[in-house]
Amino acid sequence: MKAFTPCATIIIVCSAIFSMQVFGQKAQKLSDPEIASVAVVANQIDIDYATIAKKKSTNADVVKFAETMARDHQSVIDQAVALVTKLGVTPKDNAVSKSLQSGAVKTKKMLNSKSGEDFNKAYIDNEVAYHKAVIAAVETVLIPNAGNKELKDLLLSVLPILKTHLGHAEMVQKMYSSK
C-alpha cells in the first residue's frame, strides 16, 4: 500500500478548507459557530497525532515536540471554548470540520502502521505539512470569515503559535533528516 505522504496531508486539509471557495460566489460563508467548530477540530486533530507520537516514539526530540503540541493545542481549545461559552455560541459541525476529521482518520491509520525511525519521520513530516496547511486556512479562510471581533482576535493570536510550531517542527525535521 502506498505510504500516506505529507503532501497528501496538505491536499486533504486544503481541499477541506478551500472547498467552499472553489465554487466562488456560490460558496457558502462559514458562520462563527462553524469557524469555532473548525478551530476546535483542527486543534483536536493535532492533539490526537501527539497522543500517538507519545505512545509510539522513543526519540526525545519527537516526544518533547509531541508534548508541546498536546499542551499548546489544548490551551487553544480551552480559549476557544471559553470564548464561545461567553458569546453563547455553540460550535456547529460543517463540511469543513467533517472533511478534516475524515482526513485525520486516514493520517492516524498511516501513523499507527509505522514504527521506529519510520514513525518519527512520518510524524514530523506530517506535522510540518499539517501546520503549513492550517496556517494557510486560518489566514485566508477563517480570519476573513469571522464576524465576531473577539473570535477574529482569538484566531489572530493563534497564528503566531501555529507559526512557532511550524518552525519547531521544521527544526526537528532537519535534525532528524541529518542523522
Add this chain to the structure above:
Amino acid sequence: MSTAWVILRNASCLLFSILLLNSCATSEKTAPKTYTVEISQMKFIPAELNVQKGDTVIFINHDMVVHDVTEDPGKAWTSSPLPVGKSWSLVVSGSSDYFCSIHQVMKGKIIVQ
C-alpha cells in the same frame, strides 16, 4: 576677615560641591535597575536587552501557552515552566543568550554593558 581666609573658605565650598556631585553621579550609575521582558505572540519583547551586572530582569508570560526562559546553550539557569500570566525574575550576573526550551525557536539575549 582676611583675604586668605575668604579664598580658603570659597575653595572648600567648591571642593565640597564637586565631591557631592561626583558622589551622586557615581551612585546613579551603579544603582541596580529592573527591566521587564514580555513574552507575547510567541516572542520575547524586547528580544535583546542591554543591562548592567546586578540588574534584575522580570519575564512575564502574556501568551496563551506555557513558556520558560532557559540559558542557551548550557541551560545554566532556567525559570522552569512559566504558566500563563506568571512572571519570573533573574538577577543578571553576565551576558547570556536564552531561549524557550518548550518552543525552541523562541530566542532572546541579555547583554551586560
